[in-house]
Every structure is written in C-alpha cells, then in structure tokens.
Amino acid sequence: MAAPKRKKSKAKTAMRKAQWMRKLTVPGLSLCPECGQPKTPHRVCPHCGYYKDKEVVEVV
Known part of the structure; x- marks a missing residue:
C-alpha cells in the first residue's frame, strides 16, 4: 500500500477538512x-419563463 512521502502540513489538513464548508x-x-x-x-x-431574452417556458 502506498505511504505518503512527506508529512502534510496543518494548513493543508485544515484546507482539506474545510471543503464541506465551501x-x-x-x-x-x-x-x-x-x-x-x-x-x-x-x-x-x-x-x-425567459432565458436570454427569449421565452423558453410558458409560466401559468
């Protein structure tokens, strides 16, 4: 199994964990x-019902 070559910094770890917030x-x-x-x-x-200056969908 592959192992990381270098330790991930705290900033990189926090950035990865904060993805759900975005x-x-x-x-x-x-x-x-x-x-x-x-x-x-x-x-x-x-x-x-308009899109780009054209009526695409008729809204009731």
Whole structure:
C-alpha cells in the first residue's frame, strides 16, 4: 500500500477538512432582465419563463 512521502502540513489538513464548508454556500443570484425577480444564473427564470431574452417556458 502506498505511504505518503512527506508529512502534510496543518494548513493543508485544515484546507482539506474545510471543503464541506465551501459546498454549503448558496449560489449567487442575478436579476431577471424581463421581470426583475432574483434567479439563479444560467437558468430559466421561474417567474416569467425567459432565458436570454427569449421565452423558453410558458409560466401559468
């Protein structure tokens, strides 16, 4: 079985253990240019159904 050649520093160990914290962050929100409601970037707006100035989904 492979063994590490050098000891991992405390900083590297802490950085590895803190990875779960980075995954918990909320993705940034942008405003829809059509309706002005907040939406996730690169997604269809759930309020008006527009994406890149085109109506993609008809919202009831």
